Amino acid sequence: MTAAIEIKGLTKSFRVYQKPEGLLASVAGLFRRRYRHVEAVRGINLTVTPGEFVAFLGPNGAGKTTTLKLLSGVLTPTSGEARVLGHVPWRRENRYRRRFALVMGQKNQLWWDLPAAESFRLHQHIYSLPRTEFERTRDDLAEMLSVTHLLQQPVRELSLGERMKMELIAALLHSPEVLFLDEPTIGLDVVAQHNIRAFLRDYQQRRGVTIVLTSHYMIDVAALCHRVVMMGRGRIVYDGSLDGIVERFGGHKVISLHVNGAWSPELLSGLGELLSFEPPRARLRVARGDVPAVLQRILAAGQVLDLSVEDPPLEEIVAAWFAAERSDDGPSRRGEEV
């Protein structure tokens, strides 16, 4: 099977104007400008097969959105290659543009002052969709997302969640084969997030479209995607299953104990980081490699009624990794000043 998306050595760098603080410095900036060179995406390689649902995970500034913009032809790369459905995105061919869609949770593509139905009608003509088919798709999508009664209401009077649903409908009217979703659930309440997720899962399963999603919410990723691509500072640092993240980034395991009175907090602290101690229960954080030795010591000491070894929650692992990425963000992102 040919790949839906194929990326080789894709790189995008920007020159960013550094605006100095203060009036005098601003005036000086009129004559001599300082720029910072930011490498948003650094030579990434990726292949996505048709029908896959892939998540891009990473802290702000990791290059997720830039990658999506490159793949949708909004941006031209500095170097490297990419093909989506056999097309080079930044050639911006109409033939390609009919076959994919991009939804951005932070941006609005509908006419603000008009009902969404009017924007949909415009899409019908832009994409040359036959009327009956267009109307059927629109009505089906509106029903699936429970927004049929809102089609005639001006977009500016919709809630954020309702607007996001309209954005999705607008993106799917022409039945794209590839869908790029940039943080589609950002800022939504829990119920709205859930509805959008349920819709996306259902839609993807039925239509078999290829979807690439970026999100900050682990729950989105866990609910929707089997494959996770983690990005950090413009590079892909992990590409695999969700469970694999634990293997790769979860450096620790959590040992839960059911002990009797012979155990004291001091004694437990000697074995690893004591997370909690509420007799008879105790939780210990132990480096992955130390687990066998620690278990041996616990068992040798005896007086243990029950014992389990678990991975820490995925959310925690990813959060810790994000934090680590951000804390040493400085030097590598600063780049050279020119």
Place this chain on the structure above:
Amino acid sequence: MRTMDSRQSANPALGAADGGPIGPSGPLRYVRVMAVFARNSLVRDMTFRVNFLINVASSISWVLMNLGFYLLIFRFAPSIGASTGWEQWPFFAFLATGLLINSTVHALFMVNADELSELIRTGNLDFVLLRPIDTQFMVSLSRIDWSALGNFCVGLILLATALVRMNYLPSFLECALYVFFLVCGVAIYYSLMIALAASSVWLGRNLSLLDFWFYITTFARYPMEIYQGRFGAPLRAAFTWVIPVLVVVNVPARLLVQSVRPSSASDWFLAAFAVAAAIASLAASRIIFQIALRAYRSSGS
């Protein structure tokens, strides 16, 4: 929530080879999209109708004040310049021609050119770039400012009045040529405007460049004969041959105004030049627009 029918599971876009057009294609599609733009703009204007009426009223009163000012001038002078042929009613026909061109540009392109700077600054140009339709078309015409048509009507009335006062009925050919040169004029103005707006890609923000459009086109609001002498001649040359805004109103207006009609070979040469200038401006603006698109950085996330 309802699940999707099985009949929909076959992707219709796959049905058409390589996702080619399914409904109407080619020019017809552009006409239809244009019609939706026009309709949506009208619906939007009608939603804010008080604002719409104020816009119409204020722009018409601005034009009427200007006319009053020129009427005042003609109480003191029989014509603009001695023996130029631009007496009161011929001059008013000239003004009407300018009004027709300006209001057309205003109605079709002004809001969009303004908006383009904003689209570039905010990164919302992204969505335009995704559509399987010419980006320049989409950017240039997505909003129509219907309130500018008030001035278009004033222009028509003024033109009719001037022709009646001059006691002159143009032939069909003259009317057709007049409309043709109006279109050329609109094309030149449009090209200048969209090229300036597209330069926002490099400048980040340049509403001041759009002001520049107003400054330049101010020169085109008067008959070219007034640019004479040490200061006038270089201006006339620059705004005819370099940035050809002087031919925009002058060429069509001369067709209808008997006293200054094209008679010599050089006059006809100017008319031919206007056509060439329109084509060249459109081509240049197209190239600038394309280069700008390649340099677009898509700000925001």
